Each structure stands twice: as C-alpha cells, then as structure tokens.
Amino acid sequence: MQTASIDKTGAFEWRDDILAGFEQLSLQLPNGQDSIEIVLVRRRCNEATKAAALYIHGFIDYFFQIHLADFYNEQNLHFYALDLRRHGRSLQPGQRANFTRNVDEYFLDLDAAIAHLQTYEDVDWLLLNGHSTGGLLAVLYGHRGLYRKSVNAIFLNSPFLDMNVPAWQAHLLLPMLSWLGSAFPYLRYPGISPVYAESIHADYHG
DSSP states (O other): OOOOOOOSSSOOOOEEOSSTTOEEEEEEEEETTEEEEEEEEEEOOSSOOOEEEEEEOOTTOOOOOHHHHHHHHHTTOEEEEEEOTTSGGGOOTTOOTTOOSOGGGHHHHHHHHHHHHHHHSOOOEEEEEEETHHHHHHHHHHHHOTTGGGOOEEEEESOOOOOOOOHHHHHHHHHHHHHHHHHOTTOOOTTOOSHHHHHTOTTTTO
C-alpha cells in the first residue's frame, strides 16, 4: 500500500482560514504521476500543551463547527481539522466532489496530517474525533493505519459503522449495490435527501 510522504525540510505557510480565528495549511500528497491536495485547519489553545484533537468530517462534509474547537480548546487541547481530499477546502477544479472508490485512500491523508502534527506542531498526544463516515475512517485507521500507534484516543460522533438495514437487504441488496458501485462508480444512487447538505450550505439554510 502506498504511504504518504512529507517534506521535513520545506517551509510551511499557515494562512488565514475562511473561519475567523482559524488558520489553514495545504499539503500536497503524491497521487500517481500527479499530486493531490489536503487542507489542515487549526486553532491552537493558549496553554503550553502537546496534546491535540484532530477532527475528521463525514460524507459530503468539511469542517465548520466552531463550537467543537471551542470545546477542545477549553480542555487545553490544540484543535485541528482535516478536510479530506476532494472535500471542502481541499476540492480542486476538475475534481469530482466527495468521491472515492476506496476509503483506504483517505489513510494517506491521515498519514500526512498526523506526521505533520508530530513533526512540526509538536503534538505527542492525539485524539481522533470522527463524525459519521469520518467515524468509520477513524476506527479503521486506529485498527490498521500507518500511524495508529500515535493515536491515543478516538471519539466518535454519530459514526457510520453499519448500513442499518433489515437483514434481508444486508444479504441481498448490499452485495448488488457493491457490484454496481464497482462496475459503475459514477452512478448516482437515488433517494439521498438534500436536507443535511442544504442545512450547512450558505446558499440555502446554512
């Protein structure tokens, strides 16, 4: 499995984030012959601590929950969030938003983020906070991620760990959907409500 690399000699420039009081940093990861971008967001607390929380968002999501950073900073934890590849701040022109064919590719994003926190942000105690499919990613990474031994705690908020469908659908429908996804990766699956996305989007109710 390919692992993400991080340049330990280069200079990294944090810049103002779209959220007031936060900063963001773009990291370029190898992706075949090209590179792909991920974005770290941070708001460090005022205490001299080496402990931090790293937030992982869910499906069609990104980081915007300022109150979450407030909570962790009040616990004397530096706060970081990762916008995964093709999500939120990391989405680049020409990319298919929020798309992946294998959740394991997000391991590379976490590899690079954790390596950066340890190498440049002086973090030596780390909590992963995963929301929804980010919760699935957090537990999978804690089980078999490259830097899993650097993860000291995992906190899950509404984790997507199961399809929550009747047994007959789990045995019959899910294998069929899995095959369809492999054969037709860009097929749109009907029935996903737009309510959540609209609730967080500035053009609607966010």
